Amino acid sequence: MNKIEELRKKLIQSAKHKIQEKYEGKETHIIKAVNLLEDLDMSSNLLAEQLREWYSTYFPELNEFVQDDSKYAELVHTLGERKSFHEKDVNKIIGDSDNAKNISAKSRNSMGSNIAEEDLAEIKTLALNCSNLKKEREYLAEYVEKNMSKELPNFTEIAGPIIGAKILAKAGSKKRLAFMPASTIQLIGAEKALFMHIKSGVKGPKYGYLFQHPLVKTASRDNKGKLARSIAGKLAIAAKKDYFGNKTSANEMKQELKERSEALEKAKPKEKVREQIPEQKFERKNYETPSWKRERPQRVERRGFENFSERDTRSRPQMGERKPWQKFGDKKDDFRRDPDHSTGRNSGDRMAERSSGGFRKRFDDRADFPRKRDAGVSAYGANKFGDKKKEFTPRSGNRDEPWKQNKFKPGYKPGSGKPHGKPGFGKFAKKKFDKKR
């Protein structure tokens, strides 16, 4: 007991030590910052939207003249009331004299309603928070840029700091990034599309985060996938260089990529050649002669009808099972029930799945009979859970030997259930069938 206690204390210490080590690398902070960056974007946009909505009750014209969210927030926070929108002050913030003139003119003659001081103060604090969030985002982006170019210089040079950091965050660490194949790097950020592709076979994605890369952005639509592929290839090399400490710069690779993109743009896209369909000329029919006097076109037998029996076997399921007395197309026919012959909704696998009750039922059964397996029931068979396949039984009579059926017995009356009194019929029933064959 003492031994365990000692061991426990030792292992707790070692686990703590390992956890400490795990978060000591610089990349953990980059990853956290980038994750925060995405959230900041979303929440600052939401706030800006609400601010515009609220302030527009007081000064709706400003919404149209200032598109930039951070400038809008600053205007609202510093100026606030409509009467303080002088041309000079507005110009100081937005840096556009024409626009400033317009805004100050509109502020004199606004269609917004009046507002209490208390309400305006509330809007102003919202604007302050909004512009602060925007500033925070900028600082964070700067921080990520600085640290990425320090930690992964080659990788960042090609990918750009933000996209590079996003890829790094998905990879988890520098080491895992270095061991990633180029094809994975290409599709990072497009996981949903990728799994849809694997699952249901829709077209696979060509790029994930790399779609925002400036080279891919500017490429024409046909070349985007190709460029993303080559960038991913270079990124994989660069990540390995960074991790294993090769100090050669990535300028060469960057140059190669540029050349590649130029070459792709220069090359003419393949023109899809359409087959030219010759114009059909219709001869004008001579309607002057009445139809019964016109010469009839010779009747040509359609293909496939010459040899009837051959066509029959080709287009229908094999009918080796069919007994001659069974009508073709009868729903009770054996071969239609046979899962091997049918396709579509009732095809083999689905029928088997249904008869065994599906995943859920099977396992439920097994939970109830743990001992059954011990008793020597075969572990992997079709009928391991005791539900037997239903054998098909015809509704009435003996189908294999139809001459033994009731209705062929002497004395049978339809409906009465008794054999009817036609002498001789029963006797010769078998012979009759043989003849028919």
Add this chain to the structure above:
Amino acid sequence: MPDPKQIMEGVFEINGHIATQNLLPGKKVYGEDLVQLNGKEYRSWNPNRSKVGAAIKKGLKELHIGKGSTLLYLGAAEGTTISHLSDIVKEDGAIFGVDISARSMRKFVYLCEQRPNLIPILGDANQPMSYKEQISGFHADALFQDVSQKNQAEIFLKNARAYLKPQGYGFLSVKARSIDSKESASKIVETEEKKLLKEFEILNVINLEPFEKEHAMIYCRRK
């Protein structure tokens, strides 16, 4: 009040909920309900958060562990399931919890400091020899595994060979989707069963359906 019905050793049933007797009265682990009965305190076991709890709910009859047994738990995470197992084995037992993620280990180490029978190992379950020295000398009575890796069965077998007693019991929870994203779940579970069949006698396979989607618990005994 009568004492609650005991389903198996250390596991009770109270108003249709499963529960274990709290080792540290008054302390919650993951926000579960605490129930006072006849001067004893019980922690209710949430089957939605624990696969072993779900298996018991779905008809697992026996865990084959009790006071003083030694367990190996792969994929300990934040210690939700392990806290209940620690209630069952009491102070005399020992549970080794292995996990690879430092993030979730942070919470688990905190739990280990409180409970005297929990031992944390920050390591890769895929390489059982990497923590051989730390467990040296112990053999587990039962092996629990809950890792969502592609080679779940292989990890289970490797660890069983190294640390599980002969005739010891194994509880492998299979996450079908981390093995194959396309195949039907029942087929995946069947192939996993076949992998175990050489070294294990499979006693039961339980589908954890309403509690976990496309998961199954394979309950087996080492040959």
